[in-house]
Amino acid sequence: MRALAVYQLKGGVGKTTTAVNLAALAARDGIRTLIWDLDPQGAASWLLTDESAPAQDGFWKDHQPLSDCIRHTRIPKLDVLVADHSLRKFHQRLASKKDAEQRMRSALDMLAETYGLVILDCAPVMTPQMEGILKACDRILLPVEPSVLSIRAYEQIRHDFDWVKKKQWLPFVTMIDRRKADHVRWVNDELKAYPEFLRTFIAYSASAERMLVERNPVVEGHPAVPLARNYRVLWQAVKPLLELR
Ligand SMILES: Nc1ncnc2c1ncn2[C@@H]1O[C@H](COP(=O)(O)OP(=O)(O)OP(=O)(O)O)[C@@H](O)[C@H]1O
């Protein structure tokens, strides 16, 4: 089993959009996939299921079984570990970075009995507990919008998370809007200073908003649109790097 975190310190850069589309593509590839919604906003859960589940705090606070919080989605082989408002407190339930890492590692060990891939949809926070969670994951996918604050947030993470091994780190450019001169200039002139970036791009697209209205990943609802094609290319780049067994 592999654990892939989708993380960025900057909010609204397409983490959830990326997590649900890659999860749908992995499941369609025959991999039993769980999307673990770790954001109290619960956007990924809301997108993928109508069902409620017991509060995740039962797991974080009282060590109750995670399986109680897992629901099937409309997509075969894709389940979701449902988020709820109680997650705003989960950082308080973990004593330290080390505690978070150990709790996450043992949870992932248990999930490995059922799933081939766990994708974590993370909240845009940089607490020691979040760092511990990320340390327990095999790969960290970082959507970076080519805008000043998103790039700055990426540089902060790269500086502070100096424990990340080279192959764990998967940054990529997202929400690139070719009508914006600054986006185009950054990708053409400055991206070469970041050799660690995947060379796949997610374009800015109105299909991302439509996906929310329809509550269905774009790769499922509109597989022919450019955004769905972008996500398929991203999945083809990420899949071999996961070294799934
Ligand atoms: N490629 C895209 N083109 C245009 N809009 C997009 C794209 N990807 C995502 N969006 C839109 O941007 C908004 C934020 O996307 P999303 O929720 O995926 O980001 P996030 O990083 O998970 O946000 P948060 O930090 O709040 O969790 C949503 O309205 C979404 O529809």
Ligand SMILES: [Mg+2]
């Ligand atoms: Mg999100």
